[in-house]
Amino acid sequence: MTESPPNAELLEARREARVEATVFVAVALALLVLLAVVSLRADWELLGLRGWVWLILCVPEALLIGGLIADSRVSDHRRSRRLLWLLVGAVIVGNLAGLFVMIAALLTEKSADLSGAQLLVSGGAVWLTNLVVFGLTFWMLDGGGPVERAMKGRATPDFLFPQDATPERSSPGWYPRLEDYVYVALTNGIAFSPTDAMPLSRPAKASMAVDSIISIAVVLLVAARAVNVLG
Helix, strand or coil: CCCCCCCHHHHHHHHHHHHHHHHHHHHHHHHHHHHHHHHHHCCCCECCECCHHHHHCHHHHHHHHHHHHHHCCCCCHHHHHHHHHHHHHHHHHHHHHHHHHHHHHHHCHHHHHCCHHHHHHHHHHHHHHHHHHHHHHHHHHHHHCHHHHHHHCCCCCCEECHHHHCHHHCCCCCCCCHHHHHHHHHHHHHHCCCCCCEECCHHHHHHHHHHHHHHHHHHHHHHHHHHHHHC
């Protein structure tokens, strides 16, 4: 029995993983590399750690890029999806580690030596990286991920978008793309609560909660201290 060729929606889902998701993660990777370079050139340290520590956090993101490219080419997407979840989890853990280092540095006696520019640049890079990784998380979570949505539709969505509630006002054939999920992560990270799409499942609520907690820590602890130093 020959395998039927993939439909247009499935091909588009794989292209989205291969191109768009890879580009988003590559941007986050570039931010951390830039942060490492700037930290080394400016001789910035956190807890006695020099800028090379940010390069360590680049490893999970580099592996995630490879996983996204491989996922778009394999037929057994369920197995590759489990690997992608492990890599996304590693990126989130890396973000939490970077945030922990910054907060710990603020609470030590040497925190007075931290410049406002260092805190703003470091906090901004971690926040933007967090935005990308949680946009990717929501994209992978909703309805089982892009491949499942392409094959079965969004029968049991994890997020309720405005277009879902008012389909008569939506464009014909509309469905959420990676950019929509990144926007959800952006609004959730700014408002610390869902604004564009409402979480329906417990995993969606949990992931949005972690996104908000990291954003609160960066904005309220790091950015507020940076503004105080600059002032």
